[in-house]
Amino acid sequence: MTNVTPLRVAAIGVGHLGRHHARILSSLPGAMLVGVVDIKADRAAEIAAAFHTRPFTDYHDLLGQVDAVSIAVPTQAHFEVAAAFVEQGIPVLVEKPLARSVEEADGLIAMAAKSGAVLAVGHTERFNPAVAVASRHLQDPRFIEVHRLGTFPERSLDIDVVFDLMIHDLDIVLSIVPAAVASIEAVGVPVLTGRVDIANARLRFENGCIANITASRISRDRVRKIRFFQPDAYLSIDYAAQEVEMYRLVRGADVRPGIEGGKLEVPREEPLVRELSDFLGAVREHRPPLVPGQDGRRALELAQRITDRMAAGV
Helix, strand or coil: CCCCCCCEEEEECCHHHHHHHHHHHHEEEEEEEEECCCCCCHHHHHHHHHCCCECCCCHHHHHHCEEEEECCCCCCHHHHHHHHCCCCCCCEEECCCCCCHHHHHHHHHHHHHHHHHCCCEEEEHHHHHHHHHCCCCCCCEEEEEEEEECCCCCCCCCCCHHHHHHHHHHHHHHCCCCCCCCEEEEEEEECCCCCCCCCCCEEEEEECCCCEEEEEECCCCCCCCCCCCCEEEEEEEEECCCCEEEEEECCCCCCCCCCEEEEEECCCCHHHHHHHHHHHHHHHCCCCCCHHHHHHHHHHHHHHHHHHHHCCCC
């Protein structure tokens, strides 16, 4: 067996989510965690000690020392941090949303195209095993219902709930419905912060499919579910439980139509492990990641259209 040189990787931003990036990168085969970065020196030191690596407070210190990085800093810094690496041809995985604006996203995509760097976006639900199982059975869904509810104040508050939570489901819906969004109805309410904390969007696609998506970060309960209704079939995904239920209408020649179905078998696996493994695989194999920069831009653009519609009040 040929020995493979480990990829030198680092986790930039090791808050609540970034800590998990560091944890996984420290244990993935073919990867060597050479450092973690956080502007809070004590946090960088704590996480570095936990995963036996070096702490940094300035991401610039990693330039020239890494083969790839994951970035989980606040959204407002995504472009600045990612650009420093992408411009030098260093692959990056950026947590969602890809950037603060479509213009910044376009800038990163252009830089990656020029330098040849892999640019991946952390839309983690795309790596949920339940989504992978359900996707094999989805054929022309006509109505999609989504509820993603989180408790306060566990969520990031530097962006509103559309970019923070709803964008996960926007990415999933866009990856499944093979049509452009024709129209949007949306409403959002700031409840506990100065930003929108609960939002609903109703998307009508050019092929007639409608998606009704609700996201909240002020719920008492955590809910992460998506339901698909298509001709003769219904599928339900519980993202958190990694469960899929499917029911079909069965017609017989001599009997009345009936409903058959139940839970589908789903192999449980941590989505973030799959995401980071795919990213490093893309780096090694010189291939696009499952969620490339263009997909991140597409979800970001739709999120912006939704918030624009909310602001317009129509």
